[in-house]
Amino acid sequence: MAREGKKNRVNVLVKSTLSASLPVKPGKTYPLATLDHAMAHHSLHLVFYYPAAAVAAAGMGREPLRVSLSEVLVHYPAVGGRLTRPAEAGGNWVVRCNDAGMRVLDAQVRGTMEDWWRTATPEEEKELAQWETTGEDVFLWSPFTVQISEFECGGLAIGLSCAHMYADPMCVTLLVKAWGDAHRRACIVHPPFFHSPALRARPTPNLATASVELLRRKASSAAAPAAMSTATFRFSDQSVRRCLAQLRPSCPDAAPFVALAALFWWRLKGSATASGGPQSLTLCRDIRKLLDAPLPHGFFGNALHFSAVTADLADGGWGGAAEAIRAHLDGVEEEEVWSTIDWVESRRDPATETHGEAFQMYGPELTCACLDNLFSYSAAFGAEATAPSHVAYHVGAAEGEGLILVLPAPPEQEGTLGRTVTVSLPQDQMDKIRHDPVILDLGPTVLLNSPSA
Template sequence: MQLILHMPHSASYIPKLTINERTNYSPCILDFYVLHIFYTTLPNFLFSLNMMKQNKSNRVAVRSKLTAVSSRPVNPGTIHSFTGLDHAMALHSVHVIFYYKEKLFSYFDLDPFRVCLSETLSLYPPVTGRIVRREVDGEWEVKCNDAGVRVVKATVATTLDEWLATADGAEERLLTAWYDMPHGDSSSWSPYRIQINEFEGGGVAIGLSCSHMQADPTCVTLLIKSWAETHRREPVVHPPSFDDLSNSPLTRGLNIHNTNTKSSRAYYEAKSMAAQTSLILKKMGTATFKFSNEVIKQSLLEIHQTCSVATPFDLLAALFWTRIARLKHPKSKSKHSLSICVDFRKKLLLSYGYYGNALHFSLLSLPDVEEKEDFRDVAEAVHYHVSSQGEGEFWSALDWFESRKEEGGQFGAPFRMYGPELTCMSMEHMVDFPGITGNKLLMNTAVFDKENRPVHVSYHVGNVEGEGLIMVMPALEGGLARMVTVTLPEEELEQLCQDEAISSFSSLNPIMVLSGTRRA
């Protein structure tokens, strides 16, 4: 999978600053930005030319880079500590891309759009910090030193509509600037990166990437949402909360930790042990399917005789699991198992702005799942597996992660949380997110201008290995409409995209976006 590194200006793209009647900045601010642009572009001139040659065939061309810092300095000595769960997620990264039909800004380097970003970053000290080793025990932590967030600007040589219709998952990743955390000194490595992509005709895509050790998809979505609210000069509805998980209302005076819940602990123990066995690396591909409100509504009515309380997630998880299982090797034992990932903020009464990872993985196994022509029973099994998980199950898992400290105080090595078995992530919690009026979806509230809502939002997880990943999320259409983003070995993905059971689902074809219809 090809990823873009952050790349600066080449000489031909060093911006020329002009002052006209629309410029609202004082001469001292302009001087600051001129110096900033000069010193961040000139030393990297040859590197930029070389990288632009390598990406000559791409429709995405990087034009400049800069560093955005918070508008208010962080208190000296501020540190953000990771939980055991955060540490375990370190091998993965999170990538979220918001697409907008209209242009959001005139010139980002001098635009209020960037000023609002700096104001937003003041609420998020770990975002502008750097991950370093703690001197006491060598454990990772974030030194909140306001070193800034890398921001890349790029142009896309096509329209937004054409891009959504023809780009594939690998090409879409070019809209995000990222490279994994280095093994050595990480003090200069930015754990967050933003890429602003301008399409022909005025469309814009904002790609935000971060280390999964820092945050989960909900955190990243809330960061973009907070930026949009700041731009509109409205209060930030869900500011970040950096409370310790142990301060959850469920633990204050209630002490309901259930360390005897063995299923979670045993599963995570087995998953960490499986990471010691090398997997056969396969080239992965990604495709996204959209199912309308009517399609999901009709399909739920059809399976309600078997499971009257089935949700869109239950339905789609069962559909894709049964179809993907048929693509696996006949002797594969893992195809009978599905790792289900859910968000536990609501279950544990955490602040919805909780900063960090609030994800729980559990294993559902069904024999002969690939032979089921009618997936109603599978949907019922998925529903009862997810709904039966209580607070004790989540706390048991969190306790297990915290107990993984080795001699000297360091947590055990991170492992593949998304894999080796097929994983299915539920993002149903984004549908009725508290504090959002009008029953709006969480991702649909990232509105920088009142008339310019996102037209599409993509979510990806980096370094997925093994059997693959299914992400079921709300579609911006609202109601019961859903999107399913599938990451599989390329050969299997190609077969899945041609699967008759999915293409004829509810007698209405799902819409496929970002699935690679473009041919070189």
């Protein structure tokens, strides 16, 4: 798995399979929901970085981590199961909760964590969350892979990869948080809630909304093959406050997500509208708490909604983009959410009830995901001062015009407005955004900023 040359500093030593400490009741299954099938084109890859001091304080040795992981898998029977497509389910995906276990990779990283931050590239970071794609026999394949990578200084990187149709970023984050809770013998604050019918189509569908039209366009589009590159910008609480202050005259109610999404949209697409004309941005956000009957944070599966906002970036600039995003998010009604579920369900084959073929949800048009509600820095494995120093998120198969992820940042004494922005773009555009003077003037720290090998 590790690549040659500079990038062989991450070496996988052992591959194994870990099952829950208590067996699952025989015959237990979990059918994937409508929105789960829609996300089958993508994968998720998370990396949680724990400094040496946190590792020592929390007792995060490899064997204790395996024990606590096997304990938490008792609460997540679907994670240790295997995918099947039984005829009685119309050939749709069903998880057989058979205790087959989760794939675990034990790895070592050459050098210290400090060396890593100074010399590694975003492409190398993906070596900390390696993943084996499905083979010919999907029933033998583990949809979840955990990678425990130890640096020479004693720091750890915990990588977790999975098929997106299993879980969205909130689910995967809470799985790692629950692992930390189990490791420190604490109560699991957000236990998993397995109830796929919670987001199912209605008897009388509505297929005539703007969100449905967006999905129709996605289903008929395909990204042109292009090499993608990634950059991560960490905006401190002070930096975000500067953003909001600059936007106050044109968008006084801007939230951190609105400000940063608009900033990158404007800087990426503003020059394309020099002669006037609107530009579109697809927005993705978690809907668990947006419904009239909200779902618990622990709802297991996919609870994401995609919609499109349009603005004339040449005339309105950053402020116009921010106000357009704010107004759009405030104006999306719950009917838009349910209509997308109706439409995905309507693509089933009438004869077999098989779901339609999955397509690219993140892209191919420029897409921005609001993920700053995640509990990334609550994934502590010890009592105090054991939270991760950084958490990275990557989405597989998100080629096209680009993907912007607005994420939490590590807590600061100064305030809670800090955010991390991870941008994936075609390589020919990445150098421009890395050195964009407007973005850099706001004072973000660019992480893993070493030139690519």
